Amino acid sequence: MGLTTSETSPHTMGNGDTLSTRLDHLVGLLRKHGPNWARKNSLWPMPFATACCGIELMAMGASRYDVARFGAEVMRFTPRQCDLMICAGRVAIKMLPVLQRIYMQMCEPKWVISMGACASTGGVFDTYSVVQGIDQFMPVDVYVPGCPPRPETLIEGVMAIQRIVDAEGVKPSAERGGLGLTVDPVVQLNTVGRRS
Amino acid sequence: MGTDTMTEARPTTMSLEEPGGDLWALNFGPQHPATHTTLRLVLELDGERVVACTPHIGYLHSGFEKLGEHLTYNQYVVVTDRMNYISPMANNIAWHHACEVLFNIELTPRCKVLRTILAELARIQDHLLCVGCTALDLGGFTAFLYGFADREDIYDLCEDICGARFTTSYTRVGGLMNDMPDGWPEKVKAFCRKLPKTLDDIVALLNRNRIFIERTKGIGYINHDDAINWGLTGPLARASGVRRDLRKDEPYLCYADNWDGSGSSGVDFKVPISHGGDVLARYLVRLEEMHQSLAIIAQLIDNIPAGPVNVLADDKQTLPDKREVYTSIEGLIHHFEQVMTNRGHTPPIGEAYGANETASGELGFYLVSDGGIMPYRVHCRAPSFINYQCFPKLVEGHQLSDVVAILGSLNIIAGELDR
Amino acid sequence: MDQNIAQIVAGLRTAFPDVAFSPQPLIDRSEDDAGAEQVFVRVPPDKIVEVMRFLHDDARCDFQQLASLTCVDYLDFPKARDRYAVVYTLVSPRLNHRMWVKCFVNDPDPAVPSVTGIWNAAEWTEREVFDLFGIRFSDHPDLRRIMTWDGFKAHPLRKDYPLRGHGEREDFTVVTDDSR
Ligand code: SF4
Numbered sequence: 001m002g003l004t005t006s007e008t009s010p011h012t013m014g015n016g017d018t019l020s021t022r023l024d025h026l027v028g029l030l031r032k033h034g035p036n037w038a039r040k041n042s043l044w045p046m047p048f049a050t051a052c053c054g055i056e057l058m059a060m061g062a063s064r065y066d067v068a069r070f071g072a073e074v075m076r077f078t079p080r081q082c083d084l085m086i087c088a089g090r091v092a093i094k095m096l097p098v099l100q101r102i103y104m105q106m107c108e109p110k111w112v113i114s115m116g117a118c119a120s121t122g123g124v125f126d127t128y129s130v131v132q133g134i135d136q137f138m139p140v141d142v143y144v145p146g147c148p149p150r151p152e153t154l155i156e157g158v159m160a161i162q163r164i165v166d167a168e169g170v171k172p173s174a175e176r177g178g179l180g181l182t183v184d185p186v187v188q189l190n191t192v193g194r195r196s
Numbered sequence: 197m198g199t200d201t202m203t204e205a206r207p208t209t210m211s212l213e214e215p216g217g218d219l220w221a222l223n224f225g226p227q228h229p230a231t232h233t234t235l236r237l238v239l240e241l242d243g244e245r246v247v248a249c250t251p252h253i254g255y256l257h258s259g260f261e262k263l264g265e266h267l268t269y270n271q272y273v274v275v276t277d278r279m280n281y282i283s284p285m286a287n288n289i290a291w292h293h294a295c296e297v298l299f300n301i302e303l304t305p306r307c308k309v310l311r312t313i314l315a316e317l318a319r320i321q322d323h324l325l326c327v328g329c330t331a332l333d334l335g336g337f338t339a340f341l342y343g344f345a346d347r348e349d350i351y352d353l354c355e356d357i358c359g360a361r362f363t364t365s366y367t368r369v370g371g372l373m374n375d376m377p378d379g380w381p382e383k384v385k386a387f388c389r390k391l392p393k394t395l396d397d398i399v400a401l402l403n404r405n406r407i408f409i410e411r412t413k414g415i416g417y418i419n420h421d422d423a424i425n426w427g428l429t430g431p432l433a434r435a436s437g438v439r440r441d442l443r444k445d446e447p448y449l450c451y452a453d454n455w456d457g458s459g460s461s462g463v464d465f466k467v468p469i470s471h472g473g474d475v476l477a478r479y480l481v482r483l484e485e486m487h488q489s490l491a492i493i494a495q496l497i498d499n500i501p502a503g504p505v506n507v508l509a510d511d512k513q514t515l516p517d518k519r520e521v522y523t524s525i526e527g528l529i530h531h532f533e534q535v536m537t538n539r540g541h542t543p544p545i546g547e548a549y550g551a552n553e554t555a556s557g558e559l560g561f562y563l564v565s566d567g568g569i570m571p572y573r574v575h576c577r578a579p580s581f582i583n584y585q586c587f588p589k590l591v592e593g594h595q596l597s598d599v600v601a602i603l604g605s606l607n608i609i610a611g612e613l614d615r
Numbered sequence: 616m617d618q619n620i621a622q623i624v625a626g627l628r629t630a631f632p633d634v635a636f637s638p639q640p641l642i643d644r645s646e647d648d649a650g651a652e653q654v655f656v657r658v659p660p661d662k663i664v665e666v667m668r669f670l671h672d673d674a675r676c677d678f679q680q681l682a683s684l685t686c687v688d689y690l691d692f693p694k695a696r697d698r699y700a701v702v703y704t705l706v707s708p709r710l711n712h713r714m715w716v717k718c719f720v721n722d723p724d725p726a727v728p729s730v731t732g733i734w735n736a737a738e739w740t741e742r743e744v745f746d747l748f749g750i751r752f753s754d755h756p757d758l759r760r761i762m763t764w765d766g767f768k769a770h771p772l773r774k775d776y777p778l779r780g781h782g783e784r785e786d787f788t789v790v791t792d793d794s795r
Pocket of ligand 1: 147
């Protein structure tokens with residue numbers, strides 16, 4: 001917990017201590033822990049909700065479970081404003097390049113929650129068209145088990161991210177395993193079909 | 197991806213009269229807040245006006261139908277939950293309805309009543325979200341939150357009866373996973389007392405809201421004949437004046453007369469029809485359907501017939517009661533015979549189609565059986581898939597901002613769309 | 616057999632004297648007739664458009680809606696003679712009846728004329744069957760893959776295609792390898 005842990009001041013508040021050294025010390029502490037303390041309490045999730053798990057993600061944001069209590073209620077749908085990707089639901093191979101593109105568009109520092117059995121392992125969909133675990137293609141920080149995970153479980157996942165932020169601070173994603181491979185099939189961006 | 201502009205060409209004229217010349221191509225989705233899940237559209241815009249629209253689907257294609265060939269009739273119910281995850285209970289019921297058409301099983305009255313109540317709860321669940329989303333997509337967050345709070349109550353009811361919030365897997369061939377717990381009808385009644393208040397709140401927020409009306413009235417119009425020709429079913433068709441509801445036209449469960457074998461008439465309800473054919477009409481039809489669902493539940497909840505929920509265990513087509521499995525050797529043997537791949541019952545050889553009226557339309561399953569314990573082929577007639585086809589026709593000529601309103605009113609669930 | 620269906624078949628027989636229509640139940644239940652109202656007729660592929668047009672237009676049939684269009688691969692079905700059957704589920708909302716039409720085709724190059732000219736609802740359903748079964752619908756205005764991605768080679772719902780695929784989900788073309 002940010003400002004109060006580990007490094008309590010060795011100085012006393014006695015006469016020998018000048019105002020400026022005390023200030024310096026405070027600034028040092030703030031430098032060290034401040035950003036992470038701020039970061040972890042205002043995670044902005046990018047809800048990459050593809051399937052059923054997305055409904056539980058919505059439930060987590062809605063009134064009963066209210067993730068605002070943990071500072072993560074600001075869901076932004078543009079990746080450029082987010083620092084936590086929640087991949088909720090199965091990812092079809094057709095969708096994979098989109099997922100990677102969105103991950104690449106997010107600014108550092110960024111974290112990823114793989115929510116549910118499908119995103120983590122493919123779940124019940126051991127079929128020809130489903131990615132068997134998104135961690136083959138991007139770094140994942142927290143796996144939330146369940147099919148679907150209950151909103152409480154997902155909140156625990158968000159809190160796990162907070163603990164990671166606290167303990168490790170910011171590591172660039174390359175250090176956390178890197179993005180690995182970017183793959184075909186590339187999204188065909190301007191396919192226009194028949195005009196009706 | 198949001199809304200990345202693909203072509204850099206700037207329109208030099210904003211005239212609505214002459215399309216052509218400078219068109220923009222706008223990619224919409226597959227990850228976009230208003231596409232709900234994974235839908236993708238490529239829009240050609242003339243200024244703000246949509247000239248052409250090409251939907252691309254398949255971003256959630258996960259091989260449901262192939263999976264059906266590798267799971268038994270009871271196991272596959274787990275996969276149907278994941279199909280329309282807004283109202284999974286309705287999918288469970290539709291799947292096993294089709295199986296029972298194939299096996300030619302007549303359910304027990306208690307099972308029919310429970311299934312009917314659950315099907316109506318699922319309808320309410322779906323419509324609450326859809327009505328909320330229609331408002332949400334037009335910028336009204338409150339109605340969405342009201343709807344979601346009541347959905348949580350339905351989740352609680354589901355959790356009571358089957359142990360899961362929305363991956364319910366509650367039905368079995370010829371019955372249900374287990375009987376309802378004690379006190380469940382009281383909880384349903386408490387919910388039914390509460391829901392009209394929520395609906396009134398939503399009505400108060402939206403029905404006379406000038407912005408809402410102007411953004412929905414006359415938007416996304418489709419007429420009666422086109423609606424039929426494009427294969428629309430459910431509230432979408434009824435909002436265009438099509439008088440068709442499988443609950444009335446091909447009655448099943450408690451909607452049919454003589455459902456309990458002793459001459460009771462089917463539940464009494466009305467099918468709301470609107471001739472508006474636009475987004476507003478769809479919203480109003482859904483709103484009224486929720487009231488009708490409440491009326492159906494009210495007729496049934498007080499007199500749930502006693503008796504078993506599963507058809508007789510000795511006909512070897514249904515799973516035995518769990519209590520019997522744990523306490524008697526016959527039950528255990530029966531259970532093993534059902535679950536072991538080389539011993540299970542043998543379904544008839546042939547094909548069958550069973551369809552239910554779910555919240556978004558006719559959800560049917562076309563089953564082919566070769567006599568094995570797994571279906572030879574499962575085809576799902578998914579209402580979302582068929583309903584979504586007419587989307588380009590609905591949006592063409594409208595403004596870009598109307599695309600979102602129309603999409604919300606179609607209630608497309610990607611899990612069901614792509615299967 | 617249902618009265619309506621008998622009338623429809625009679626109408627079909629007079630309109631197409633050169634096709635032998637034999638209505639059959641989807642499922643044979645010898646002991647009782649409960650499921651027998653689900654009836655299908657076989658139509659040869661070269662006649663499908665005219666027959667469908669008749670079923671759509673004729674007042675006794677009035678099949679205004681194509682409820683679903685799918686395909687079944689009878690590769691290892693007991694006693695099957697043809698490989699693929701395109702199955703049309705027809706509904707008449709006005710007269711409230713349903714009928715199934717099956718159109719059998721075989722390898723190589725299974726092809727059926729498209730019915731998109733009659734029902735708009737056939738547009739995507741035919742694309743789906745094309746994608747997942749590899750049945751070509753001639754005269755379809757926009758026959759592209761719909762569920763799988765461009766570049767997918769196989770037709771996954773065919774019976775000789777394994778559930779986990781031929782490795783499509785593992786073998787990717789690597790565009791960039793930026794583990795920076
Ligand atoms: S983990 Fe379960 S609930 Fe989540 S997307 Fe997969 S199937 Fe749906």
